[in-house]
Amino acid sequence: MNNRNIPEETKRLVRQDCFFGCVLCGAPIFEYDHIEEFHIVNKHEISNLALLCPNHHREKTSGRLSSDRVKNGRQNPFNKGREHASPWHIEPGRNRIVEFGSNIASGLDGDGDYRVIWINGRNYFVQHSENGWVTFSAAITTIDGEILLLIDRGELKSPVNIWDIKYQGTNLKIRVAPTEIILDMDFSNEKIRINHGFFVDERDKSGLYIKDKKIIAAFKGIERGTCEGGFAMGNQGGVFGLASDQSFMENRPYGFAFFYGP
Structure with a gap:
């Protein structure tokens, strides 16, 4: 050969x-x-x-x-017996734009936290800005709400007990079977784009699905509404919110585009 x-x-x-x-x-x-x-x-x-x-x-x-x-x-691989691979640090960048399929969210200028995805009282995607440099935190899940990938202020923790994880350039794909992709995202310190993925509350299976270039709102596992080609810039409180119960609506943050269902 x-x-x-x-x-x-x-x-x-x-x-x-x-x-x-x-x-x-x-x-x-x-x-x-x-x-x-x-x-x-x-x-x-x-x-x-x-x-x-x-x-x-x-x-x-x-x-x-x-x-x-x-x-x-x-x-005797280092990650054998561990839940996650060793953390990998993503350096801060200047870019404030995040893409979810064909939807674009752009955070506020200035320092502080900017909640991009909020579901039933929990933050699932947050931008952090300090002195003009931006990092992010995210909890990306399976469709059932099990945590798949964690990012904490730019520190990435990926699973090791999965069928396949493949990094190629800026792209990350996680598969649970040869043809079943559960996460497809592009990221660097200057770019974040979720092509396919889930942000789901494990308590009642409600959340936001990113697939087919859309954000799909699911309530208790049932798809109810979509957002395609949206652009949100500078919302004071954040961008995309979902509440599956009135009790969550009572404490919802200000300024979100909300999906609400019984």
């Missing part, structure tokens, strides 16, 4: 084996490394491939990290 391109299915199996993180530190941003160099083995064996973060990969390539140490990490 002279083709240095690793087959996609081989990559997926290596990601699973290594629990979606660097085998030495658990970082969820990684590269594929041939433990015994490719020019020697001339093939892509799963057992000879490991995930390494950019720092550890550079250390191995430069000769400062031994193959033996990587082999040991491959046999």
Whole structure:
């Protein structure tokens, strides 16, 4: 075999084996490394491939990290037995625009917190601005409300017990089966776009679905309303809110575009 391109299915199996993180530190941003160099083995064996973060990969390539140490990490991945991969820090940026399908939300100028998604008394997506630099927090869920991906002021925590997680450039996809994507998002320190995902309250399965370029309001698991091509800029309280019960409406924040259902 002279083709240095690793087959996609081989990559997926290596990601699973290594629990979606660097085998030495658990970082969820990684590269594929041939433990015994490719020019020697001339093939892509799963057992000879490991995930390494950019720092550890550079250390191995430069000769400062031994193959033996990587082999040991491959046999005992850092993330094995953990709920999440090691946190990955997303640097602050200047951009205040967030995209949910074809809907765009732009936060206020100035410092402070800007609630982009609020559901039944809980914040699911918040922008934080300090000295002109913006970070964000998010709780992205499954359709049943189980927390899938957490971001806390730019610190990303991704799951490791899942069928597949794939980062490619700025894109992140999480699958629970070969053709079933439950999260598709693009992010960097300057761009946030949710192409497909869920923000759902596990207590009654009400929330907002992002799919087919729309925001879909679901009440107790039943889709009721949609928003497509919307643009919200500078709302004082926030952007998208959903309340599935009158008791939540009584304490709703000011300034949201609200979905309300019994």
